[in-house]
Amino acid sequence: MRIAVASGKGGTGKTTVAVNLAVTVARSGRQVHLCDCDVEEPNAAIYLDPQLGPAVPVSTPIPVVDNDLCNHCGQCAAICEFNAIACLPRQTLVFPDLCHSCSGCWLVCPEQAITQADRVLGEVSVGSAGSIGFTQGVLRIGETVVPPLIHTVKATVRGAPWVILDAPPGTTCPAVEALRGADFALLVTEPTPFGLHDLDLAVKLARGLDIPCGIVENRAIPGRDIVDRYCAEMDLPVLARIPFTRDLAAVGSEGGLLVDADADVAAAFTQLLDELVGLEARA
Amino acid sequence: MKLVITAQGPNPEDPVDPRFGRAAYHILFDDKAGTFTTLENQGKDAAQGAGVQAAQTIAASGAEILLTGHCGPKAFQALNAAGVSIFSGVEGRVLDAVQAWRDGRLEELNSPDGTPRH
Amino acid sequence: MKELVVLSGKGGTGKTSVTAALAALGAGEVLADCDVDAANLHLVLGTHGEAAHPFVSGHTAVIRTDDCSDCGECARLCRFDAILAETVAGRIRFRVDPIACEGCGVCVHFCPSGAIDFPSSTCGWWGTSRTRFGALIHAALDVGAENSGKLVTLVREQARKAATAAGADLVLVDGPPGIGCPVTASLTGADLVLLVTEPSLPALHDLGRIRELARHFAVPVVVCINKCDLNPRLSDRIAEFCRDQGIPVVGRIPFDPLAGDAQIAGVSLVEFAPESPAAAALAAMWEDIRGALATAPQPKG
Known part of the structure; x- marks a missing residue:
């Protein structure tokens, strides 16, 4: 079962849910692999302290123009929707950071003057934390192209029956790439208008991708029921609730696991796992 | 000698557009003939690389001089490769900009002075 | 005119709440919400009179x-x-x-x-709304869309235009989380970036990365440690990190459980609980930020 942990809003506790769920799955005797797909700000390793193999660069192909072969016909610049190539009277220039690696320019070039080079987007490392398989991707500072790196992170998983994808915040291309192919989306929210507003975006994204979803309410406060009311209206199950306490906030801030710090939270995660096992059986 | 001036409107009386890649119009001035030709900036709404696209248009027009407000790093590189000299910080009407250039009151840009945009 | 951009790297540290408080403390600035993936600033500013324009970009x-x-x-x-x-x-x-x-x-x-x-694709909208504190330029990308960098750039351009028209001397920008395309588009050419962090190891890790990005684009930064009393030891460690890096810490805001209530009431904390220690800390920080803005070097472009 591939479970994406997502949220819309940042900082609602996606990584907290992803790592505590991974630990709960592993302790139930199941084989699990956690992918930190938040390559802009990867944090899961802070909680799980994994042993990682070498950081392998991930690159995307970009064009290189051989100006001796180029006759400046301009077809490469014309096909490029991203203005990554400037065909000038005496020279053809490539702007690698505008390139989307669509391959149009080297396919269209009639002189075979364009070859491919690698542009490094970031690094991916694979390893394990105890029995939990672990992969993380790290985007290079200043790099703006994120989806291919997330794609590579997900592609490192080999055979683990349970895969947990810690997704980036937002609802645009990086979040889409993380969610794609998931069997279930666990959407983490908090009982605030910001949390709820962005949860609604995440629900729309999951439903747009045909991924069934359920909710985890983090930092729950007794008597504040705005998440319940939203979920009832949208016909969404609330699968777990993690209360807000200063003690839990302190544990999380130091990279500690909530399931080790608090028996009630551990029970909530065990119940969440049972729900997910039930969903898988029904699917 | 031909010049291109970035403009907010299609006429020489319109003000200079401080933007290069996303300027509303590029006005071509032929110094020998004393004529103005208006070029629509096809790339002004491009998702990215508007400056790169505009640089190609300027190069293809045969202009050797650009008068504009600011010029970002990618457009600067492309214009440089095309042998176009850039005068930035230009203000006022297009007509005034041309006069300022004729009077030698403009300073040539030696490095990009605009913000890269993503 | 100056442009202050509020960023954090890590999400959920309180960018939008801090931005709303600064909007309430300031006078007559123009506001911009560049978190076009998940915009929230309008929820606490009481927006009305929305003028929305379709955002058309790219093709499908x-x-x-x-x-x-x-x-x-x-x-x-x-x-x-x-x-x-x-x-x-x-x-x-x-x-x-x-x-x-x-x-x-x-x-x-x-x-x-x-x-x-x-065909061209419409991937969201942008618009100007009136708020209690001045004009807000905001936008939303359609769910699953791309091209957020261009929309962010457009929001910033419109905000600067509105500020020029209104004679405002400050554009206050609420930015997106992360360090990718929309963040880069939010910070290039800004006068000052306020990094809102919190005392946690993930937030400290992400603070280092967003600081690197700001350095890459030569934008000066100041730091605000939000919810500082939730882990005083880590708050001190962040302050130490900032001292080593030569970054001014302009505010330490204590955690206030009323922050959630303020949000539900649709106002900023400085309006909801003006006597609270957090509101006082925000007000003191605003003075420091004004000082930092006054001395920030004029960026190019």
Whole structure:
């Protein structure tokens, strides 16, 4: 079962849910692999302290123009929707950071003057934390192209029956790439208008991708029921609730696991796992 | 000698557009003939690389001089490769900009002075 | 006119709440919400009079089924897995997944039957609203869209334009989390970046990365440690990190459980609980930020 942990809003506790769920799955005797797909700000390793193999660069192909072969016909610049190539009277220039690696320019070039080079987007490392398989991707500072790196992170998983994808915040291309192919989306929210507003975006994204979803309410406060009311209206199950306490906030801030710090939270995660096992059986 | 001036409107009386890649119009001035030709900036709404696209248009027009407000790093590189000299910080009407250039009151840009945009 | 951009790297540290408090403390600035993925600032500013414009950017491929010869060349060439093959009545038919489509046009160009259209795509909206504290320029990308960098740039341009028209001396920008494309588009050329962090190891890790990005684009930064009393030891460690890096810490804001109530009431904390220690800390920070803005070097562009 591939479970994406997502949220819309940042900082609602996606990584907290992803790592505590991974630990709960592993302790139930199941084989699990956690992918930190938040390559802009990867944090899961802070909680799980994994042993990682070498950081392998991930690159995307970009064009290189051989100006001796180029006759400046301009077809490469014309096909490029991203203005990554400037065909000038005496020279053809490539702007690698505008390139989307669509391959149009080297396919269209009639002189075979364009070859491919690698542009490094970031690094991916694979390893394990105890029995939990672990992969993380790290985007290079200043790099703006994120989806291919997330794609590579997900592609490192080999055979683990349970895969947990810690997704980036937002609802645009990086979040889409993380969610794609998931069997279930666990959407983490908090009982605030910001949390709820962005949860609604995440629900729309999951439903747009045909991924069934359920909710985890983090930092729950007794008597504040705005998440319940939203979920009832949208016909969404609330699968777990993690209360807000200063003690839990302190544990999380130091990279500690909530399931080790608090028996009630551990029970909530065990119940969440049972729900997910039930969903898988029904699917 | 031909010049291109970035403009907010299609006429020489319109003000200079401080933007290069996303300027509303590029006005071509032929110094020998004393004529103005208006070029629509096809790339002004491009998702990215508007400056790169505009640089190609300027190069293809045969202009050797650009008068504009600011010029970002990618457009600067492309214009440089095309042998176009850039005068930035230009203000006022297009007509005034041309006069300022004729009077030698403009300073040539030696490095990009605009913000890269993503 | 100066432009202050509020960023954090890590999400959920309190960017929007801090931005709303600064808006309430300031006078007559223009506000911009550049978190176009998940914009929230309008929820606490009491917006009205929305003027929304469609945001049209890029193209999406569409296969005209009637003209398609089912050759599969598009699926072979697409590097974004955006061509779906479906079996309909015993035949393989090809269709473009609009969410996966990058808008590169390779399939359009190479289709031997010329059966692929390439219309412009509307991927969201942007608009200007009135708020209690001045104009707010905000926007939203459609769920699953891309191109957020261009929309962020557009929001910032419109905000600067509105500030010039209104004679405002400050544009206050609420930024997105992360360090990717929309963040880069939010900070290039800004006068000052306020990094809102919190005392946690993930937030400290992300603070280092967003600080690197700001340095990459030569934008000066100041730091605010939000919810500082939730882990005083880590708050001190962040302050130490900032001292080593030469970054001024302009505020330490204590955690206030009323922050959630303020949000539910649709106002900032400095309005909801003006006597609270957090409100006092925010007010003191605002003075420091004004000082930092006054001395920030004028950026190019």
